[in-house]
Amino acid sequence: MRIALTSDLHAGFTEKTGSIHEIFFNKLNEEDWDILIIAGDLGSTKIAHVKSISKRIQRLINKPVLVVRGNHDLWDKSKYNVRETLKLTEQIFKDNGIHLLSNNPFKLNNLHILGWDGWYQHLYPPTRDEDYIAPYTNGKLTFRFLQEEAERTFQKILDKTKEIRTIDNQKIICVTHMPCFYHPTVYGDHSANQRYINYLEGFCDILCFGHTHVQVDDTQFGIRILNAGSDYDEPAYTIFNIQEDQNEKT
Numbered sequence: 001m002r003i004a005l006t007s008d009l010h011a012g013f014t015e016k017t018g019s020i021h022e023i024f025f026n027k028l029n030e031e032d033w034d035i036l037i038i039a040g041d042l043g044s045t046k047i048a049h050v051k052s053i054s055k056r057i058q059r060l061i062n063k064p065v066l067v068v069r070g071n072h073d074l075w076d077k078s079k080y081n082v083r084e085t086l087k088l089t090e091q092i093f094k095d096n097g098i099h100l101l102s103n104n105p106f107k108l109n110n111l112h113i114l115g116w117d118g119w120y121q122h123l124y125p126p127t128r129d130e131d132y133i134a135p136y137t138n139g140k141l142t143f144r145f146l147q148e149e150a151e152r153t154f155q156k157i158l159d160k161t162k163e164i165r166t167i168d169n170q171k172i173i174c175v176t177h178m179p180c181f182y183h184p185t186v187y188g189d190h191s192a193n194q195r196y197i198n199y200l201e202g203f204c205d206i207l208c209f210g211h212t213h214v215q216v217d218d219t220q221f222g223i224r225i226l227n228a229g230s231d232y233d234e235p236a237y238t239i240f241n242i243q244e245d246q247n248e249k250t
């Protein structure tokens, strides 16, 4: 099984971004892969950006596309509060045949791909989320709400991985937007939410992430960690193999 990984495409960033993505997806289509993972930040500052890239993906890609939301995919202060933004993006992905991992793990034979939008911790790393995420104040502070969403989804994923680990020969890929480990040289201020680190040992086989826009292929906690290093208007992908079942060579 060959997996293509990208992230941080940031549709709507400049007037050239659309045509850059057109070329990018066409180039990706020339490669040999089975599933595409996009580790968040599909948009820039508006839900309309998430919608436009989702439509482009539906038009150009005819294999499974799995996503998690990045912090920018919650950015839109024009019309919505963040609770509505979460619902709208969910609907956009559904309408365009894109699989939102934080709602449903993806399973193919013995391969499980799980994901969550979490690791929200808006004060650290220092993002501009507070300027761009519209508040949800109906009884809850916006970032408290997001943190609770992240915790809830993470617990769900944690329970699921424990369940999968009781069966032999299962492979787990986890996808998140922000990195969830600390490495000041490589990730600098973008290391996020260290409270999760304790869970990482044996948590999955491969962990895919985005957000830092820096290419990574490393091993920590016995887990291969990958970031395609995609950047604003300089999209990048990486393709990796995972043994899908015990008889298949990688």
Ligand SMILES: [Fe+2]
Pocket: 008, 010, 041, 070, 072, 211, 212, 213
């Ligand atoms: Fe990004």
Ligand SMILES: [Fe+2]
Pocket: 041, 070, 071, 072, 177, 210, 211, 212
């Ligand atoms: Fe990000």
